[in-house]
Amino acid sequence: MNRHTRKMLLNIATGVAVAATAVVVFLPAANAAPGTVTGNVNVRSGPGTNYGVVDTVRRGTTVDVQQCQGSWCYIAKPGPDGWVSANYLSAGGGAPVNPQQPGLSFGFSTGPGGPTFNFGIGQQPQPPVIRPPVVQPTFGEACFYDRTRFRGASFCLEEGESIRNLGDWADRISSIDNQDGLQVQVCSESSFRNCRTYTTSASSLGDFDDYVVSVRVR
Structure with missing residues (x-):
């Protein structure tokens, strides 16, 4: 191998090493x-x-x-x-999150190749963009607890959601946190049969305590 060829190969190898180092430096520590x-x-x-x-x-x-x-x-x-x-x-x-494009609020957007992150490396400072505040809709919810007085394990349902058969949660619900005043229907049988409706929170379900198999929130 002559001296000209060796010099060309050395230059190529050096360029590859520099590029690899740049990739390591500028990749994010975690995509989150x-x-x-x-x-x-x-x-x-x-x-x-x-x-x-x-x-x-x-x-x-x-x-x-x-x-x-x-x-x-x-x-x-x-x-x-x-x-x-x-x-x-x-x-x-x-900062509030725009529910129409939530990824932009966290500094990335999702494209055909997956999430794209914005790091600003090597970019010139841009003047701030003043946007009107985003008014987020509110959604009511009710939470169900396996002990009285809103204690123990829990799960929540939003307005319009329902569970026809609670499975592992069957006969476990003992109290309901319903601060939004929704119509919360608890039923002692699956498929919403033999039901009782609450429009306020209930720290104890009385004779329905640990006797609920299906629920829905309206």
Whole structure:
């Protein structure tokens, strides 16, 4: 190998090494953004109310928002991870989240190749864009507890949601937190049979205590 060829190969190798180093330096440490849960909300297995509930996360919990799809975001937290409505999230510093494009509130958007993150490396400072405040819709919910006086394990349903058969939660509900004054129907049989309706919170269900098999919130 002559000296000219060796020099050309050395230059190529040096260029590859520099490029690889740049990739390592500028890749993010984790594809997530911090967020805060603004109200008790169900964590679901997919981005929509038609997916099953895998957990419940309480108001004030700090989570890692990993991606958003439509008006739903996937969060990581202690316990099962999953999807929550963007209406129940705030971005860093308590900024409200636009439910139409929630990913932009956390510094990334979802495209054909997956989430795209905005880091601002090498970009010139841009003047702030003043936008009118986003008014977020509110959604009522009721929470169900397996002990009286709103204690113990719990899950929540939003207005319009229902569970025809509670499965593992059958015959466990002992109190209802219904601060939004919704019509909460608890039934001692599956498919909403033999029911009682509450429009306020109930610290004890009386003769329905530990005797509920199906529920719905209207």
